[in-house]
Amino acid sequence: MSDSPSIFTKIIAREIPADIVFESDSVIAFRDIAPQAPVHLLVVPKTEQFANVAQLAAGNPELLAELVSVAQQLADEHTNSEFRLIFNTGESAGQTVFHVHAHVLGGHLEEGTLGH
Ligand code: AMP
Numbered sequence: 001m002s003d004s005p006s007i008f009t010k011i012i013a014r015e016i017p018a019d020i021v022f023e024s025d026s027v028i029a030f031r032d033i034a035p036q037a038p039v040h041l042l043v044v045p046k047t048e049q050f051a052n053v054a055q056l057a058a059g060n061p062e063l064l065a066e067l068v069s070v071a072q073q074l075a076d077e078h079t080n081s082e083f084r085l086i087f088n089t090g091e092s093a094g095q096t097v098f099h100v101h102a103h104v105l106g107g108h109l110e111e112g113t114l115g116h
Contacts (some may be wrong), residue, residue: 018030025046026047041084045067047063079107
């Protein structure tokens with residue numbers, strides 16, 4: 001189920017290209033390759049230690065708070081400061097990359113679109 005290194009770790013290592021919009025010591029953010037909204041960014045902890053948001057919340061709540069803070073900062077920069085934050089958690093919920101990441105969706109969102 002989980003690949004190591006994950007595709008996101010390869011992006012962090014610049015082994016595969018991505019449109020990176022933010023980077024700190026602990027977090028990276030880049031445009032989703034298959035956008036589901038006018039603004040669709042992924043905010044990803046650099047560690048691949050946590051497969052999903054529940055593991056991250058239990059293991060490093062400060063890092064989860066940092067992800068949310070980066071999401072707000074990116075929404076301020078890329079749209080009107082309002083955004084939808086999605087953490088798909090588990091295969092049947094649509095998770096395909098088991099390296100925790102937040103989807104930040106902004107722009108004109110269709111009502112009722114909770115995932116992709
Ligand atoms: P999830 O389905 O919630 O695990 O989200 C994984 C997301 O990663 C999907 O929305 C994909 O479109 C996105 N994705 C996969 N590969 C890449 C890539 N190389 N660059 C940017 N986004 C990607």
